[in-house]
Amino acid sequence: MTFVVTENCIKCKYMDCVTVCPVDCFYEGENFLVIHPDECIDCGVCQPECPADAIFADDAGDYEDWVALNRRYAEIWPVITSRGVPPPDAELWNAKSGKLALLDPRPGGVGLAAHIGQPATEGRI
Numbered sequence: 135m136t137f138v139v140t141e142n143c144i145k146c147k148y149m150d151c152v153t154v155c156p157v158d159c160f161y162e163g164e165n166f167l168v169i170h171p172d173e174c175i176d177c178g179v180c181q182p183e184c185p186a187d188a189i190f191a192d193d194a195g196d197y198e199d200w201v202a203l204n205r206r207y208a209e210i211w212p213v214i215t216s217r218g219v220p221p222p223d224a225e226l227w228n229a230k231s232g233k234l235a236l237l238d239p240r241p242g243g244v245g246l247a248a249h250i251g252q253p254a255t256e257g258r259i
């Protein structure tokens with residue numbers, strides 16, 4: 135079992151979750167975070183911290199594809215252990231559907247200004 139970050143984190147990225155993880159297994163993309171499934175110890179403390187309700191236990195539903203996506207990006211994005219500044223429009227994106235197409239595959243910290251207005255690049259799990 136692992137916990138997994140799902141669609142509603144995309145473009146919300148509040149980062150409250152990373153400060154409570156005891157094993158530092160969150161990894162940062164430009165507009166999304168992921169959990170490394172092999173490093174998560176299933177403690178569950180991050181789940182209630184997420185203002186976007188984007189974190190779930192993988193056995194609580196059909197999250198197989200999300201686990202694969204979390205694993206894929208955890209292996210190429212940098213670890214994140216402290217809370218950064220959320221996107222200024224995070225509240226506007228909270229609870230919006232269809233955000234998977236907006237997932238930016240680039241690692242966190244490459245510069246938001248560089249991709250403002252650019253089209254989606256993920257589009258599928």
Ligand code: SF4
Nearest residue numbers: 143148149150151184
């Ligand atoms: S707290 Fe939730 S919305 Fe914020 S970065 Fe973590 S998983 Fe994403």
Ligand code: SF4
Nearest residue numbers: 155174175177178180
């Ligand atoms: S369940 Fe625990 S170990 Fe897993 S990501 Fe959340 S805080 Fe970290």
